[in-house]
Amino acid sequence: MKKILFIISISSIAVLVASTLFYFFGKTGLPTTKVWLLIGTIGWFATVPFWMKK
Amino acid sequence: MEDKQADSNIVIEYERQPVPEDKTKPFRTFLGIFSSEHVAATELLIGSLFIASGSSAFDVFVGLLIGNTLAVLSWTFVTAPIAVKKRLTLYYQIEKIGGTRLVGIYNLVNGALWCFIGAAMIYVSATAVCVPLRIEMPKLTAIGPNSIWLVIIIFAVGAVISYVAAKGYDSVARFAEISAPWMILMFILMGIIAMVQLGMKTPSDFWEKAQTVIWKGGEPEEGYAKFTIWHVIFFSWFGNIGWHLGMGDLTLFRYAKKASYGLASATGMYLGHYVAWIACGLFYAVQLAEDPSNKGISPGPMANSIGGISGIILVLVAGWTTANPVIYRAGLAFQSLRPKWSRFKVTLVAGLIASFIAIFPGLCNKFLAVAALYGLILMPMGAVIFVDYYFMKRLKMEEFYAEKAGLSFYLPPLLAWLIALAACVWLNKSFGIEVFFLALPGWFIAAVLYLVLSKIMQKPVDLIESVKK
Numbered sequence: 001m002k003k004i005l006f007i008i009s010i011s012s013i014a015v016l017v018a019s020t021l022f023y024f025f026g027k028t029g030l031p032t033t034k035v036w037l038l039i040g041t042i043g044w045f046a047t048v049p050f051w052m053k054k
Numbered sequence: 055m056e057d058k059q060a061d062s063n064i065v066i067e068y069e070r071q072p073v074p075e076d077k078t079k080p081f082r083t084f085l086g087i088f089s090s091e092h093v094a095a096t097e098l099l100i101g102s103l104f105i106a107s108g109s110s111a112f113d114v115f116v117g118l119l120i121g122n123t124l125a126v127l128s129w130t131f132v133t134a135p136i137a138v139k140k141r142l143t144l145y146y147q148i149e150k151i152g153g154t155r156l157v158g159i160y161n162l163v164n165g166a167l168w169c170f171i172g173a174a175m176i177y178v179s180a181t182a183v184c185v186p187l188r189i190e191m192p193k194l195t196a197i198g199p200n201s202i203w204l205v206i207i208i209f210a211v212g213a214v215i216s217y218v219a220a221k222g223y224d225s226v227a228r229f230a231e232i233s234a235p236w237m238i239l240m241f242i243l244m245g246i247i248a249m250v251q252l253g254m255k256t257p258s259d260f261w262e263k264a265q266t267v268i269w270k271g272g273e274p275e276e277g278y279a280k281f282t283i284w285h286v287i288f289f290s291w292f293g294n295i296g297w298h299l300g301m302g303d304l305t306l307f308r309y310a311k312k313a314s315y316g317l318a319s320a321t322g323m324y325l326g327h328y329v330a331w332i333a334c335g336l337f338y339a340v341q342l343a344e345d346p347s348n349k350g351i352s353p354g355p356m357a358n359s360i361g362g363i364s365g366i367i368l369v370l371v372a373g374w375t376t377a378n379p380v381i382y383r384a385g386l387a388f389q390s391l392r393p394k395w396s397r398f399k400v401t402l403v404a405g406l407i408a409s410f411i412a413i414f415p416g417l418c419n420k421f422l423a424v425a426a427l428y429g430l431i432l433m434p435m436g437a438v439i440f441v442d443y444y445f446m447k448r449l450k451m452e453e454f455y456a457e458k459a460g461l462s463f464y465l466p467p468l469l470a471w472l473i474a475l476a477a478c479v480w481l482n483k484s485f486g487i488e489v490f491f492l493a494l495p496g497w498f499i500a501a502v503l504y505l506v507l508s509k510i511m512q513k514p515v516d517l518i519e520s521v522k523k
Protein backbone atom coordinates (compact mmCIF):
# COMPACT_ATOMS: atom_id res chain seq x y z
CA MET A 1 0.00 0.00 0.00
CA LYS A 2 2.81 2.39 0.94
CA LYS A 3 4.44 1.74 -2.43
CA ILE A 4 1.24 2.71 -4.23
CA LEU A 5 0.91 5.88 -2.17
CA PHE A 6 4.56 6.69 -2.85
CA ILE A 7 3.98 6.25 -6.59
CA ILE A 8 0.93 8.56 -6.40
CA SER A 9 3.04 11.20 -4.58
CA ILE A 10 5.77 11.06 -7.19
CA SER A 11 3.15 11.14 -9.95
CA SER A 12 1.67 14.25 -8.34
CA ILE A 13 5.05 15.95 -8.50
CA ALA A 14 5.30 14.86 -12.13
CA VAL A 15 1.87 16.39 -12.78
CA LEU A 16 3.01 19.69 -11.24
CA VAL A 17 6.19 19.78 -13.33
CA ALA A 18 4.56 18.55 -16.56
CA SER A 19 1.65 21.00 -16.37
CA THR A 20 4.10 23.89 -15.93
CA LEU A 21 6.25 22.71 -18.82
CA PHE A 22 3.18 22.31 -21.06
CA TYR A 23 2.25 25.88 -20.23
CA PHE A 24 5.82 27.06 -20.84
CA PHE A 25 5.84 25.49 -24.31
CA GLY A 26 2.39 26.91 -25.11
CA LYS A 27 0.55 23.56 -25.16
CA THR A 28 -2.00 24.53 -22.51
CA GLY A 29 -3.56 27.74 -21.24
CA LEU A 30 -3.27 29.23 -17.76
CA PRO A 31 -6.72 28.09 -16.47
CA THR A 32 -5.96 24.47 -17.42
CA THR A 33 -2.51 24.72 -15.83
CA LYS A 34 -4.03 26.00 -12.58
CA VAL A 35 -6.40 22.99 -12.49
CA TRP A 36 -3.48 20.55 -12.97
CA LEU A 37 -1.47 22.35 -10.31
CA LEU A 38 -4.37 21.87 -7.90
CA ILE A 39 -4.67 18.18 -8.79
CA GLY A 40 -0.93 17.69 -8.22
CA THR A 41 -1.11 19.57 -4.92
CA ILE A 42 -4.04 17.49 -3.64
CA GLY A 43 -2.28 14.30 -4.76
CA TRP A 44 0.86 15.25 -2.84
CA PHE A 45 -0.80 16.22 0.44
CA ALA A 46 -3.24 13.30 0.37
CA THR A 47 -0.56 10.65 0.06
CA VAL A 48 2.75 11.87 1.51
CA PRO A 49 1.79 11.64 5.23
CA PHE A 50 1.29 7.89 4.83
CA TRP A 51 4.80 7.06 3.61
CA MET A 52 7.10 9.92 4.67
CA LYS A 53 8.81 8.85 7.89
CA LYS A 54 8.40 11.01 10.98
CA MET B 55 12.65 6.58 12.82
CA GLU B 56 14.07 7.71 16.15
CA ASP B 57 16.70 9.78 14.38
CA LYS B 58 14.06 11.60 12.37
CA GLN B 59 11.95 12.22 15.46
CA ALA B 60 14.98 13.64 17.16
CA ASP B 61 15.62 15.91 14.17
CA SER B 62 12.40 17.81 14.83
CA ASN B 63 13.39 18.29 18.48
CA ILE B 64 16.94 19.23 17.61
CA VAL B 65 16.81 22.66 19.25
CA ILE B 66 15.30 21.69 22.59
CA GLU B 67 17.49 18.81 23.79
CA TYR B 68 20.74 19.06 25.78
CA GLU B 69 19.92 22.58 26.93
CA ARG B 70 22.50 22.63 29.72
CA GLN B 71 25.10 20.11 28.64
CA PRO B 72 27.28 19.58 25.56
CA VAL B 73 25.72 17.40 22.88
CA PRO B 74 27.46 14.00 23.11
CA GLU B 75 29.53 12.94 20.10
CA ASP B 76 27.26 9.97 19.45
CA LYS B 77 24.20 12.25 19.22
CA THR B 78 25.52 14.31 16.34
CA LYS B 79 23.45 14.38 13.15
CA PRO B 80 24.44 13.59 9.58
CA PHE B 81 25.06 16.29 6.96
CA ARG B 82 21.73 15.60 5.23
CA THR B 83 19.85 16.64 8.39
CA PHE B 84 21.32 20.12 8.10
CA LEU B 85 20.62 20.21 4.37
CA GLY B 86 16.93 19.50 5.12
CA ILE B 87 16.64 21.96 7.99
CA PHE B 88 18.17 24.83 6.03
CA SER B 89 16.21 24.17 2.85
CA SER B 90 12.89 24.14 4.74
CA GLU B 91 13.57 26.98 7.22
CA HIS B 92 14.74 29.45 4.60
CA VAL B 93 11.92 28.96 2.11
CA ALA B 94 9.38 30.88 4.16
CA ALA B 95 6.52 33.34 3.90
CA THR B 96 8.80 36.33 4.20
CA GLU B 97 10.47 35.45 0.86
CA LEU B 98 7.21 36.56 -0.77
CA LEU B 99 7.70 40.04 0.69
CA ILE B 100 11.45 40.37 0.12
CA GLY B 101 11.40 39.35 -3.56
CA SER B 102 8.77 42.00 -4.29
CA LEU B 103 10.42 44.70 -2.23
CA PHE B 104 13.65 44.54 -4.26
CA ILE B 105 11.59 45.76 -7.21
CA ALA B 106 9.86 48.47 -5.17
CA SER B 107 13.32 49.58 -4.00
CA GLY B 108 14.51 50.15 -7.56
CA SER B 109 17.05 47.30 -7.85
CA SER B 110 18.44 46.51 -11.30
CA ALA B 111 18.57 42.96 -12.70
CA PHE B 112 22.37 42.83 -12.52
CA ASP B 113 22.32 44.04 -8.92
CA VAL B 114 19.80 41.37 -7.92
CA PHE B 115 21.38 38.41 -9.72
CA VAL B 116 25.01 39.20 -8.90
CA GLY B 117 24.40 40.88 -5.54
CA LEU B 118 22.37 37.94 -4.23
CA LEU B 119 25.04 35.50 -5.41
CA ILE B 120 27.77 37.38 -3.54
CA GLY B 121 25.70 38.13 -0.42
CA ASN B 122 24.39 34.59 -0.03
CA THR B 123 27.90 33.17 -0.53
CA LEU B 124 29.15 35.46 2.26
CA ALA B 125 26.31 34.21 4.47
CA VAL B 126 27.24 30.56 3.80
CA LEU B 127 30.90 31.34 4.58
CA SER B 128 29.86 33.10 7.81
CA TRP B 129 27.97 30.02 8.96
CA THR B 130 30.84 27.73 7.94
CA PHE B 131 33.83 29.67 9.28
CA VAL B 132 32.38 31.67 12.18
CA THR B 133 29.32 29.93 13.68
CA ALA B 134 29.90 26.22 13.06
CA PRO B 135 33.50 25.99 14.40
CA ILE B 136 32.46 27.44 17.79
CA ALA B 137 29.30 25.32 17.84
CA VAL B 138 31.22 22.11 17.13
CA LYS B 139 33.93 22.88 19.68
CA LYS B 140 31.63 23.85 22.56
CA ARG B 141 28.45 21.96 21.59
CA LEU B 142 26.32 24.29 23.75
CA THR B 143 23.17 26.29 22.95
CA LEU B 144 23.43 30.01 22.29
CA TYR B 145 21.52 30.72 25.50
CA TYR B 146 23.76 28.58 27.70
CA GLN B 147 26.89 30.21 26.25
CA ILE B 148 25.44 33.67 26.94
CA GLU B 149 24.61 32.54 30.47
CA LYS B 150 28.16 31.29 31.03
CA ILE B 151 29.62 34.54 29.67
CA GLY B 152 27.21 37.09 31.14
CA GLY B 153 25.14 35.33 33.80
CA THR B 154 21.49 34.33 34.10
CA ARG B 155 20.21 37.90 34.19
CA LEU B 156 21.87 38.70 30.87
CA VAL B 157 20.13 35.68 29.29
CA GLY B 158 16.85 37.06 30.67
CA ILE B 159 17.42 40.39 28.92
CA TYR B 160 18.47 38.63 25.71
CA ASN B 161 15.34 36.45 25.82
CA LEU B 162 13.08 39.46 26.33
CA VAL B 163 14.58 41.26 23.33
CA ASN B 164 14.59 38.09 21.23
CA GLY B 165 10.96 37.28 22.13
CA ALA B 166 9.84 40.79 21.18
CA LEU B 167 11.68 40.57 17.85
CA TRP B 168 10.17 37.14 17.17
CA CYS B 169 6.74 38.78 17.57
CA PHE B 170 7.56 41.20 14.73
CA ILE B 171 8.77 38.41 12.42
CA GLY B 172 5.74 36.28 13.36
CA ALA B 173 3.50 39.27 12.60
CA ALA B 174 4.85 39.45 9.05
CA MET B 175 4.13 35.74 8.57
CA ILE B 176 0.60 36.08 9.97
CA TYR B 177 -0.02 38.99 7.58
CA VAL B 178 1.22 36.95 4.60
CA SER B 179 -1.10 34.07 5.54
CA ALA B 180 -4.01 36.48 5.99
CA THR B 181 -3.53 37.86 2.45
CA ALA B 182 -4.20 34.33 1.16
CA VAL B 183 -7.48 34.16 3.11
CA CYS B 184 -8.47 37.57 1.71
CA VAL B 185 -8.45 36.29 -1.90
CA PRO B 186 -11.65 34.17 -1.86
CA LEU B 187 -13.35 36.81 0.33
CA ARG B 188 -12.45 39.50 -2.27
CA ILE B 189 -11.08 41.89 0.33
CA GLU B 190 -9.17 44.84 -1.02
CA MET B 191 -5.47 44.80 -0.14
CA PRO B 192 -3.59 47.76 1.37
CA LYS B 193 -1.49 49.99 -0.88
CA LEU B 194 2.32 50.02 -0.91
CA THR B 195 2.39 53.23 1.11
CA ALA B 196 -0.14 52.01 3.71
CA ILE B 197 0.90 52.03 7.35
CA GLY B 198 -2.39 51.02 8.98
CA PRO B 199 -5.12 48.59 7.85
CA ASN B 200 -7.45 49.70 5.06
CA SER B 201 -10.55 47.79 6.21
CA ILE B 202 -12.07 46.26 9.32
CA TRP B 203 -12.37 42.94 7.45
CA LEU B 204 -8.62 42.77 7.01
CA VAL B 205 -8.20 43.32 10.76
CA ILE B 206 -10.76 40.59 11.54
CA ILE B 207 -9.06 38.12 9.19
CA ILE B 208 -5.61 38.88 10.58
CA PHE B 209 -6.82 38.29 14.15
CA ALA B 210 -8.65 35.10 13.09
CA VAL B 211 -5.54 33.74 11.32
CA GLY B 212 -3.36 34.89 14.23
CA ALA B 213 -5.67 33.19 16.74
CA VAL B 214 -5.49 29.83 14.92
CA ILE B 215 -1.70 30.05 14.54
CA SER B 216 -1.22 31.08 18.18
CA TYR B 217 -3.50 28.34 19.52
CA VAL B 218 -1.70 25.64 17.53
CA ALA B 219 1.68 27.04 18.63
CA ALA B 220 0.52 27.15 22.27
CA LYS B 221 -0.55 23.50 22.09
CA GLY B 222 3.00 22.64 20.99
CA TYR B 223 3.85 22.65 17.34
CA ASP B 224 4.79 19.01 16.83
CA SER B 225 1.93 18.43 14.40
CA VAL B 226 2.77 21.60 12.50
CA ALA B 227 6.43 20.60 12.40
CA ARG B 228 5.25 17.36 10.79
CA PHE B 229 3.07 19.29 8.33
CA ALA B 230 6.01 21.59 7.54
CA GLU B 231 8.16 18.52 6.85
CA ILE B 232 5.56 17.19 4.42
CA SER B 233 5.02 20.50 2.67
CA ALA B 234 8.67 21.59 2.35
CA PRO B 235 9.53 19.73 -0.90
CA TRP B 236 6.20 20.78 -2.46
CA MET B 237 6.68 24.39 -1.36
CA ILE B 238 10.18 24.69 -2.85
CA LEU B 239 8.98 23.12 -6.11
CA MET B 240 5.92 25.40 -6.26
CA PHE B 241 8.05 28.53 -5.86
CA ILE B 242 10.15 27.40 -8.85
CA LEU B 243 7.19 26.28 -11.01
CA MET B 244 5.19 29.42 -10.33
CA GLY B 245 8.30 31.41 -11.20
CA ILE B 246 8.35 29.63 -14.58
CA ILE B 247 4.64 30.38 -15.10
CA ALA B 248 5.29 34.04 -14.22
CA MET B 249 8.11 34.07 -16.78
CA VAL B 250 5.67 33.01 -19.50
CA GLN B 251 3.18 35.65 -18.38
CA LEU B 252 5.93 38.24 -18.68
CA GLY B 253 6.81 37.06 -22.20
CA MET B 254 10.06 35.32 -21.32
CA LYS B 255 10.47 32.30 -23.56
CA THR B 256 14.21 32.05 -24.17
CA PRO B 257 17.30 32.88 -22.08
CA SER B 258 17.86 36.07 -24.10
CA ASP B 259 14.19 37.03 -23.57
CA PHE B 260 14.71 36.40 -19.90
CA TRP B 261 17.63 38.75 -19.50
CA GLU B 262 16.12 41.46 -21.69
CA LYS B 263 12.79 41.42 -19.79
CA ALA B 264 14.59 41.11 -16.46
CA GLN B 265 16.40 44.37 -17.21
CA THR B 266 13.61 46.29 -18.90
CA VAL B 267 10.39 45.00 -17.32
CA ILE B 268 11.12 43.49 -13.88
CA TRP B 269 14.24 44.82 -12.15
CA LYS B 270 14.43 48.06 -14.10
CA GLY B 271 16.62 49.92 -11.67
CA GLY B 272 16.00 53.62 -11.56
CA GLU B 273 14.22 55.44 -8.80
CA PRO B 274 12.62 53.47 -5.95
CA GLU B 275 9.00 53.89 -4.92
CA GLU B 276 8.25 56.82 -2.66
CA GLY B 277 9.48 56.25 0.90
CA TYR B 278 11.89 53.44 -0.09
CA ALA B 279 15.69 53.47 0.01
CA LYS B 280 17.29 53.00 -3.39
CA PHE B 281 18.75 49.48 -3.50
CA THR B 282 22.14 49.31 -5.24
CA ILE B 283 24.24 46.14 -5.62
CA TRP B 284 25.81 46.96 -2.23
CA HIS B 285 22.36 47.01 -0.61
CA VAL B 286 21.52 43.64 -2.18
CA ILE B 287 24.85 42.12 -1.11
CA PHE B 288 24.60 43.37 2.47
CA PHE B 289 20.91 42.55 2.82
CA SER B 290 21.37 38.96 1.63
CA TRP B 291 24.46 38.56 3.81
CA PHE B 292 23.01 40.19 6.93
CA GLY B 293 19.33 39.25 6.47
CA ASN B 294 20.17 36.27 8.68
CA ILE B 295 23.00 37.78 10.68
CA GLY B 296 21.16 36.91 13.89
CA TRP B 297 21.77 33.26 12.98
CA HIS B 298 25.36 33.31 11.69
CA LEU B 299 27.52 36.20 12.98
CA GLY B 300 24.92 36.69 15.75
CA MET B 301 25.47 33.00 16.66
CA GLY B 302 21.77 32.00 16.83
CA ASP B 303 22.63 28.76 14.99
CA LEU B 304 25.09 27.62 17.66
CA THR B 305 22.01 25.81 18.97
CA LEU B 306 21.64 23.97 15.67
CA PHE B 307 25.27 23.31 14.73
CA ARG B 308 26.20 21.88 18.15
CA TYR B 309 24.76 18.71 16.57
CA ALA B 310 27.16 18.86 13.60
CA LYS B 311 29.99 16.33 13.42
CA LYS B 312 32.29 18.81 11.69
CA ALA B 313 32.40 22.58 11.21
CA SER B 314 32.25 22.04 7.45
CA TYR B 315 28.57 21.13 7.95
CA GLY B 316 28.04 24.90 7.92
CA LEU B 317 28.15 24.53 4.14
CA ALA B 318 24.67 22.95 4.42
CA SER B 319 23.37 26.50 4.79
CA ALA B 320 23.92 26.80 1.02
CA THR B 321 20.62 24.95 0.42
CA GLY B 322 18.68 27.57 2.34
CA MET B 323 20.57 30.48 0.84
CA TYR B 324 20.56 29.46 -2.81
CA LEU B 325 17.05 27.91 -2.84
CA GLY B 326 15.31 30.28 -0.45
CA HIS B 327 17.27 33.49 -0.70
CA TYR B 328 18.21 33.25 -4.38
CA VAL B 329 15.73 31.18 -6.37
CA ALA B 330 12.67 31.98 -4.20
CA TRP B 331 13.47 35.72 -3.95
CA ILE B 332 13.87 35.92 -7.73
CA ALA B 333 10.67 33.87 -8.25
CA CYS B 334 8.77 36.20 -5.89
CA GLY B 335 10.13 39.18 -7.80
CA LEU B 336 8.61 37.60 -10.92
CA PHE B 337 5.24 37.21 -9.11
CA TYR B 338 5.25 40.91 -8.24
CA ALA B 339 6.23 41.83 -11.80
CA VAL B 340 3.18 39.91 -13.09
CA GLN B 341 0.96 41.89 -10.73
CA LEU B 342 2.48 45.16 -11.99
CA ALA B 343 2.13 44.02 -15.62
CA GLU B 344 -1.56 43.29 -15.07
CA ASP B 345 -2.21 46.61 -13.31
CA PRO B 346 0.71 49.07 -13.05
CA SER B 347 -1.14 51.08 -10.40
CA ASN B 348 -1.47 48.02 -8.13
CA LYS B 349 1.84 48.30 -6.28
CA GLY B 350 0.76 46.86 -2.91
CA ILE B 351 2.70 43.83 -1.61
CA SER B 352 -0.09 41.24 -1.31
CA PRO B 353 1.29 37.71 -1.58
CA GLY B 354 -2.17 36.04 -1.62
CA PRO B 355 -3.60 37.82 -4.67
CA MET B 356 -0.17 37.70 -6.38
CA ALA B 357 0.09 33.92 -6.03
CA ASN B 358 -3.56 33.45 -7.01
CA SER B 359 -3.08 35.16 -10.35
CA ILE B 360 -0.21 32.81 -11.19
CA GLY B 361 -1.02 29.47 -9.56
CA GLY B 362 -4.75 29.74 -8.77
CA ILE B 363 -5.92 27.82 -5.70
CA SER B 364 -2.54 26.06 -5.40
CA GLY B 365 -0.90 29.48 -5.27
CA ILE B 366 -3.22 30.51 -2.43
CA ILE B 367 -2.40 27.24 -0.64
CA LEU B 368 1.31 27.97 -1.12
CA VAL B 369 1.03 31.37 0.58
CA LEU B 370 -1.14 29.99 3.37
CA VAL B 371 1.15 27.01 4.02
CA ALA B 372 4.34 29.12 3.78
CA GLY B 373 2.94 31.59 6.28
CA TRP B 374 1.43 29.09 8.64
CA THR B 375 4.30 26.62 8.86
CA THR B 376 6.82 29.37 9.53
CA ALA B 377 4.67 31.56 11.82
CA ASN B 378 3.97 28.67 14.18
CA PRO B 379 7.53 27.93 15.29
CA VAL B 380 8.23 31.67 15.48
CA ILE B 381 5.29 32.31 17.85
CA TYR B 382 6.23 29.17 19.79
CA ARG B 383 9.81 30.41 20.22
CA ALA B 384 8.57 33.88 21.24
CA GLY B 385 6.41 32.22 23.89
CA LEU B 386 9.35 30.15 25.16
CA ALA B 387 11.58 33.23 25.29
CA PHE B 388 9.05 35.17 27.36
CA GLN B 389 8.27 32.20 29.58
CA SER B 390 11.94 31.73 30.41
CA LEU B 391 11.74 35.05 32.31
CA ARG B 392 9.28 33.50 34.76
CA PRO B 393 9.37 29.70 34.47
CA LYS B 394 6.24 29.46 36.68
CA TRP B 395 4.14 31.16 33.99
CA SER B 396 2.07 28.80 31.87
CA ARG B 397 3.76 28.29 28.50
CA PHE B 398 0.32 27.89 26.91
CA LYS B 399 -0.89 31.29 28.13
CA VAL B 400 2.39 33.07 27.43
CA THR B 401 2.42 31.73 23.86
CA LEU B 402 -1.16 32.91 23.35
CA VAL B 403 -0.16 36.37 24.56
CA ALA B 404 2.87 36.36 22.22
CA GLY B 405 0.51 35.39 19.38
CA LEU B 406 -1.89 38.16 20.35
CA ILE B 407 0.94 40.72 20.28
CA ALA B 408 2.11 39.41 16.88
CA SER B 409 -1.47 39.55 15.53
CA PHE B 410 -1.83 43.13 16.71
CA ILE B 411 1.44 44.10 15.00
CA ALA B 412 0.28 42.26 11.86
CA ILE B 413 -2.69 44.58 11.36
CA PHE B 414 -0.20 47.25 10.28
CA PRO B 415 0.75 46.48 6.67
CA GLY B 416 3.50 49.09 7.01
CA LEU B 417 5.52 46.35 8.77
CA CYS B 418 5.45 44.16 5.64
CA ASN B 419 5.77 47.07 3.23
CA LYS B 420 9.01 47.98 5.00
CA PHE B 421 10.11 44.42 5.68
CA LEU B 422 13.62 44.88 4.23
CA ALA B 423 14.39 47.45 6.92
CA VAL B 424 12.59 45.40 9.60
CA ALA B 425 14.66 42.29 8.77
CA ALA B 426 17.88 44.30 8.76
CA LEU B 427 16.99 45.88 12.10
CA TYR B 428 16.16 42.47 13.61
CA GLY B 429 19.65 41.16 12.78
CA LEU B 430 21.32 44.37 13.84
CA ILE B 431 19.80 44.28 17.33
CA LEU B 432 20.88 40.67 18.03
CA MET B 433 24.25 40.76 16.27
CA PRO B 434 26.44 42.23 19.09
CA MET B 435 25.96 39.17 21.29
CA GLY B 436 27.47 37.06 18.50
CA ALA B 437 30.55 39.29 18.55
CA VAL B 438 30.78 38.81 22.33
CA ILE B 439 30.69 35.01 21.97
CA PHE B 440 33.27 35.13 19.15
CA VAL B 441 35.70 37.20 21.23
CA ASP B 442 35.11 35.09 24.32
CA TYR B 443 35.95 31.94 22.38
CA TYR B 444 38.98 33.14 20.37
CA PHE B 445 40.62 35.88 22.43
CA MET B 446 40.02 35.51 26.16
CA LYS B 447 42.54 32.75 26.84
CA ARG B 448 45.06 34.17 24.36
CA LEU B 449 44.99 37.51 26.16
CA LYS B 450 45.24 35.81 29.54
CA MET B 451 41.66 36.47 30.56
CA GLU B 452 38.88 34.07 31.55
CA GLU B 453 36.36 32.76 29.05
CA PHE B 454 32.84 32.06 30.44
CA TYR B 455 33.67 34.59 33.15
CA ALA B 456 30.25 34.85 34.84
CA GLU B 457 30.16 31.08 35.38
CA LYS B 458 33.72 30.88 36.70
CA ALA B 459 33.32 33.93 38.96
CA GLY B 460 29.90 32.73 40.16
CA LEU B 461 28.17 35.92 38.96
CA SER B 462 24.50 36.12 37.99
CA PHE B 463 25.27 39.29 36.03
CA TYR B 464 28.49 40.38 34.36
CA LEU B 465 28.41 43.86 32.89
CA PRO B 466 30.86 43.91 29.89
CA PRO B 467 28.68 41.83 27.50
CA LEU B 468 25.64 44.03 28.14
CA LEU B 469 27.69 47.23 27.84
CA ALA B 470 29.27 45.99 24.60
CA TRP B 471 25.79 45.19 23.27
CA LEU B 472 24.22 48.53 24.20
CA ILE B 473 27.17 50.75 23.27
CA ALA B 474 27.58 48.98 19.91
CA LEU B 475 23.89 49.62 19.14
CA ALA B 476 24.21 53.24 20.27
CA ALA B 477 27.26 53.59 17.99
CA CYS B 478 25.17 52.19 15.09
CA VAL B 479 22.47 54.80 15.77
CA TRP B 480 25.16 57.48 15.81
CA LEU B 481 26.64 56.24 12.51
CA ASN B 482 23.14 56.32 11.05
CA LYS B 483 22.25 59.78 12.30
CA SER B 484 25.63 61.47 11.83
CA PHE B 485 26.91 59.87 8.63
CA GLY B 486 23.68 58.65 7.05
CA ILE B 487 24.85 55.02 6.97
CA GLU B 488 21.72 53.02 6.22
CA VAL B 489 20.44 50.23 8.49
CA PHE B 490 21.40 47.59 5.89
CA PHE B 491 25.12 48.30 6.37
CA LEU B 492 25.33 49.00 10.09
CA ALA B 493 25.78 45.41 11.24
CA LEU B 494 29.31 45.23 9.85
CA PRO B 495 30.84 48.11 11.84
CA GLY B 496 28.50 47.27 14.74
CA TRP B 497 29.86 43.72 15.00
CA PHE B 498 33.47 44.90 15.21
CA ILE B 499 32.59 47.69 17.65
CA ALA B 500 30.88 45.15 19.94
CA ALA B 501 33.87 42.79 19.68
CA VAL B 502 36.46 45.46 20.54
CA LEU B 503 34.30 46.88 23.34
CA TYR B 504 33.83 43.48 24.96
CA LEU B 505 37.54 42.84 24.81
CA VAL B 506 38.51 46.22 26.28
CA LEU B 507 35.79 46.18 28.96
CA SER B 508 36.75 42.66 29.99
CA LYS B 509 40.38 43.70 30.29
CA ILE B 510 39.29 46.51 32.60
CA MET B 511 36.61 44.70 34.61
CA GLN B 512 37.75 41.09 34.90
CA LYS B 513 39.23 40.23 38.29
CA PRO B 514 41.22 37.02 38.80
CA VAL B 515 38.71 34.25 39.49
CA ASP B 516 40.79 32.78 42.37
CA LEU B 517 40.80 36.22 44.05
CA ILE B 518 36.97 36.39 43.84
CA GLU B 519 36.72 32.90 45.33
CA SER B 520 39.04 33.73 48.21
CA VAL B 521 37.07 36.93 48.95
CA LYS B 522 33.84 34.89 48.98
CA LYS B 523 35.36 32.39 51.40
